[in-house]
Amino acid sequence: MARRCLPWLALASLPLAAPLLALEPPSTVARWAAACNGCHGPEGRGSGAMPALRGQSADALAAKLQQWQDDPAAATAPGHVMARFAAILEPETLRALADHYGTAP
Numbered sequence: 889m890a891r892r893c894l895p896w897l898a899l900a901s902l903p904l905a906a907p908l909l910a911l912e913p914p915s916t917v918a919r920w921a922a923a924c925n926g927c928h929g930p931e932g933r934g935s936g937a938m939p940a941l942r943g944q945s946a947d948a949l950a951a952k953l954q955q956w957q958d959d960p961a962a963a964t965a966p967g968h969v970m971a972r973f974a975a976i977l978e979p980e981t982l983r984a985l986a987d988h989y990g991t992a993p
């Protein structure tokens with residue numbers, strides 16, 4: 889009896905499990921963007937003195953991040969918070985973030 893019920897029980901619980909299966913872990917870009925938005929405002933639209941990332945060209949954003957990466961001294965200079973973030977971005981994540989916030993050239 890119990891054995892006969894098991895397949896039905898599994899089937900009946902499928903709709904309950906479906907939403908859980910649909911939950912994918914956030915992508916690398918989404919996780920980074922959450923951190924970026926902490927300073928750059930909701931969706932990177934700027935906040936107080938923090939520059940807006942949205943609305944800038946993706947290439948310009950990537951170039952700026954790249955510039956910080958290319959200058960290791962910048963990452964240790966006091967107050968240069970961005971250089972520290974840029975320094976730890978993988979090249980593909982850097983580009984993906986620039987594309988995420990920026991506009992097509």
Ligand code: HEC
Nearest residue numbers: 920923924926927928939949952953968969970971973985
């Ligand atoms: C702790 C706060 C903070 C976080 C988090 C942060 N930023 Fe910044 N960002 C700044 C500040 C402050 C500036 C202004 C430039 C400077 O002095 O470093 C800036 C500038 C920039 C610029 C240059 C914009 C311009 O108009 O010149 C880019 C591009 C940028 N950030 C991208 C990012 C990305 C992408 C992330 C996430 C990986 C990020 N930032 C996370 C504080 C932050």
